[in-house]
Amino acid sequence: MSMTSRERVLAALNGQAVDRTPICCPTSVATVELMDLVDAPFPDANRQAEPMARLAATAHTILGFDTVMPVFSIIQESSALGCKMQWEGKDNWPTVRMAEPIWEHADDIYVPNDLVDHPDTKCVLDAIKLLREDLGPDVAIIGKTMGPWSLAYHCFGVEKFLLLSLDDPAATKEILEKLKKVTIDFGRAQIEAGVDALTLPDHATGDLVSSEYYHRYLKDLHIEFAQAIPCPLILHICGRTVDRMGFIAETGMAAFHYDSKNGADESMDVVAGRIALVGNINNPETLFAKTPDDVKAEVYANLDAGVQMIGPECAIPLQTSIANLRAIPEAVQDWHARH
Amino acid sequence: MAELTDVQNQTLRDEIEEFLERPEEIERFVELFTRAKPLLQEIAAAIVEGDDDVVDELTARALAEGIEAIEIMDDGLIGGMGIVGIKFRENFVFVPEVLSCARAMRAGMAHIEPILSASGVEKQGTVIMGTVKGDLHDIGKNLCIMMLRGSGFDVIDLGVDVAEDTFIDAVEDSGAKVLGMSALLTTTMPNMGRTIEAFIDADIRDDVLIMVGGAPVTQEFSDDMGADGYGADALSCVAVAKELFAAA
16 A cells, blocks of 8 residues: 555654655755755745745655655744844855853743744744645645754853853753743644644754763653654754664654764664664765765665664755755665565 | 873873773873873863863962973873863763863963963964854864964964855965864865865965864765865864874
């Protein structure tokens, strides 16, 4: 029996059987080429619902992925909270000016009740509605709501927040506790707008902090999110994470979006069926700089390991070629034809 | 040859025994701390523990006791950060702990730098450092700069979000022989390659040696884009800079 893209993705997220492995992008496959094809360049596609939806739809209509993701960056909520932004142009990612943090202490935190009505969050909700109208019920729409650890980087500055985490664990926990409202409110608003699942980036990566940190500061919060946000959640953490995947597998989240710094076989062994994996095609070396055959080789390695959903490891470089991105669904089809 | 038991400071002995595995590194640090004055061993131990107040106090005391600033820096501050760098490389500690140790080192350098600047000690050379266009992350770059300065290099820090033209102008204006580029994001790493191409287009690629680094950057990526050196961390950055200056 053939499944629709949406059925396939939801089945994989719920640990059920699929007709073939879904091709997912929990972060972003936006590229300059795709922006040109549908006249939806950055920064408009990050701030206006219509170009945002047009660009997001290309993941399915042009690349052949089973999912679309309208939130290309990780900064919509931070803008709504008042962070100083650098929206950039067509060929660069928008970013938060973390060297100019907006808060110094936990007491400074203010999360407005109407956060989701801010233009940079509302455009996401409107884009989700447009995508559902345009693509119908057969394509999976994934939204994105930032976790409190990543929000703290933006609002307090990375260096200051990391030092605080060492100097004052109680204050750090207070910050995370206060910021979780952002994650829950924006997540629930996207569910109401029509998403099927949510990516929850929370960058407690092994490139920055220990697995003990993940356990101490985030595991319980992530368990709380899995219970408080009523849709499948895909946790995203870049970089080395295999040392904390055991904790992540115990959060109750549906999936973990993992990076190519972690081997597929080793990662599958660690999570041991307790959480689905999504990933982990390398961005900077393979998708950006190599050939479709190289991309396919990485897809096959993931499928051979039993990874439940295939996609790039993270948001891809904007200059990545369409040919390399299309190689992902082609390889999945090839592999299933042979198995 | 000095033995571990020859190191007087208990904290340093424990650190070497517990965290250092490579024989050449054990030998180097045992030799260093056996030779270092007890007070400088204490400074190194306080660096490893990230205690900026103690480093501040002990550095001032060492200078008051007449110990040369350069000796305090080499045997105490840099010596301590050397251990921290190895622990980071081997995943025994992570960025918060390194930042804490760097804060302690800065507390010591606040006493040392003015003295070294006034003394006119000859520098090893000038390095230009910056995070590439579109990337506002600077922790790794700043750690590299601190270690480079501590190792006797002049550093021109271009900051974050540095455009290709800014890198080119800095090289042309300063005549620096080595340039370091950092990126933390896989989405901004390609801007390292673009910057190298811009140097080729400007016909000044041969005027400067380029090293790259940052959490997602690998030796393979560095080689593919045509960089001259790759460093995985701040310790490697200093080693690569020294190699590049030797080759320049």
